[in-house]
Amino acid sequence: MKLTAREKTELIVEGITTVILLMLLNLSIIIVINQSIEANPGLRDGIFIIKRSILIGPAHYRIWSWENIFIILMLVFDAAVVYWRLIRRYHQMELRHIISELHYIANGHLDHRINFHLSGNTQSVVDSVNALVDSVIESLNDERAIEKSKDDLITNVSHDLRTPLTSILGYLGLIQDKQYRNTDDVFKYTEIAYLKAKQMKSLVDNLFEYTKVRQADTKLSYTRIDLTQMMEQLVAAFELDAGKHGLKISTDDPQESMFIDADAEKLGRVFNNLISNAIKYGVGGKNIYLRAKFVSDKEAKIDVLNDGPKIPAKALNQIFERFYRVEESRNKDTGGSGLGLAIAQSIVDLHGGYIDVTSDDEFTIFSIHLPIKPGEKLKYDKPKMLS
Structure with a gap:
């Protein structure tokens, strides 16, 4: 994931602000401790005895300044706090990018995917979002296919029913309007109409059978x-x-x-x-x-x-x-x-x-x-x- 210039500036400002606040905090703590030691001779003498008894290394170096130890510990603590604050802000930026990508997809860009790689659980969120979008696209395609299938079904059935129905109406219309020469013509027209009606019945029966066997709850004997x-x-x-x-x-x-x-x-x-x-x-x-x-x-x-x-x-x-x-x-x-x-x-x-x-x-x-x-x-x- 690439950070924008504004986001980089936010991280720098976050780091500088955190360092300044920590330095003020450290200075305040050092001043308070120094004042407490100076105001308490017994505590000062106890610290002096402890420092004399602590020996470091084979040359038996003694630590004469407790401030140095305190400063080192505080620096380690400060570095951890700064790192934690920057990482926390960076993760917030990652989530902000993910939300922005989601809005982009939701605005109709369904072929778009979140293509940056992150670390930890955030990557799982990205993978889940992409999988969800893929699932939605697949569902939409299936729905479109079903709609097209229904349209094709209606078109084909209409065509296959209209053809014999037109013949039936045509020949029965001839009989209705008495446009025939003799009884043989009447029998001929009615026979054709009957055969066309049988074709229609066959199609309807097949369509009924097809829809019946396609149902999920169809039982077999x-x-x-x-x-x-x-x-x-x-x-x-x-x-x-x-x-x-x-x-x-x-x-x-x-x-x-x-x-x-x-x-x-x-x-x-x-x-x-x-x-x-x-x-x-x-x-x-x-x-x-x-x-x-x-x-x-x-x-x-x-x-x-x-x-x-x-x-x-x-x-x-x-x-x-x-x-x-x-x-x-x-x-x-x-x-x-x-x-x-x-x-x-x-x-x-x-x-x-x-x-x-x-x-x-x-x-x-x-x-x-x-x-x-x-x-x-x-x-x-x-x-x-x-x-």
């Missing part, structure tokens, strides 16, 4: 699940839909049952979203594979693979963000609500696991890592590229 049996049920459930898109869905022939404790309903939603994604975006591929295995005695791993088009590398880090789509047009004919993968990730997080994705020219793999027993939390490992 744990049951014992046979992963082998679940894989077979999923293959049977999606076999027809996959076939319509020219895909074959299959799972490995299991050697034995694989049991974990999980929420069956929510876990089913995870696989439904991942397999639906694989079918929707796996155009050009031929296969979807489901594979499950125990990685350790605490962790199960389930892979959903497809040999469709590769996901661009820049999209892999964003693919689990809500409303994010690899295709950016937000076209309902090519994309869903953009919430499916975000819901899947949230459900897996609730179970204490994690989900990651890798994609190359051969396979796109979504890997779900789940703890075998409830209450455990798995450590995230970065995905490894396929060899």
Whole structure:
């Protein structure tokens, strides 16, 4: 910390004033003691005897002047007092600098930090202030991110709801204004309006599910699940839909049952979203594979693979963000609500696991890592590229 010229002057004046006061005090004490000794012959004689009896060093020097001893002691005491006064004033200046820095930060300069180094506990104060400011900045950034997230949520939901709603109102308006040629046109318009209404309901359902699984107090209903049996049920459930898109869905022939404790309903939603994604975006591929295995005695791993088009590398880090789509047009004919993968990730997080994705020219793999027993939390490992 650099002292200003004014502060240096204050220290000099403080030191000079303290020295003058101490000299006056010392002189007063010496005068009082001398007068007391001169007025008391018995005391004077006693001091004389004591001085004769005190011998210093091998040459046996005697101390004949008690004033010298007193002056030396007083000088030591005076030096200590001056040092204490100057240090005390210096610490006051340090606190004054810290307060000035705090006012500067409080006036809106939140990127500023107290950058001088002090000694002792004062440095702890500086470190605490800087840490507090960092914490406030982090909280403000988090709050801004939340606000932006809310704005993005409203914007995306409004867009996705407005598009089908506009179609519904348009076609129902045609019917209302009797702008149709025959009954077939009426059926056509009402069918389109019905399909658009279903799209809106799907988005609302997904949004409700997303907000529900994102709540901190969401409870899971744990049951014992046979992963082998679940894989077979999923293959049977999606076999027809996959076939319509020219895909074959299959799972490995299991050697034995694989049991974990999980929420069956929510876990089913995870696989439904991942397999639906694989079918929707796996155009050009031929296969979807489901594979499950125990990685350790605490962790199960389930892979959903497809040999469709590769996901661009820049999209892999964003693919689990809500409303994010690899295709950016937000076209309902090519994309869903953009919430499916975000819901899947949230459900897996609730179970204490994690989900990651890798994609190359051969396979796109979504890997779900789940703890075998409830209450455990798995450590995230970065995905490894396929060899």
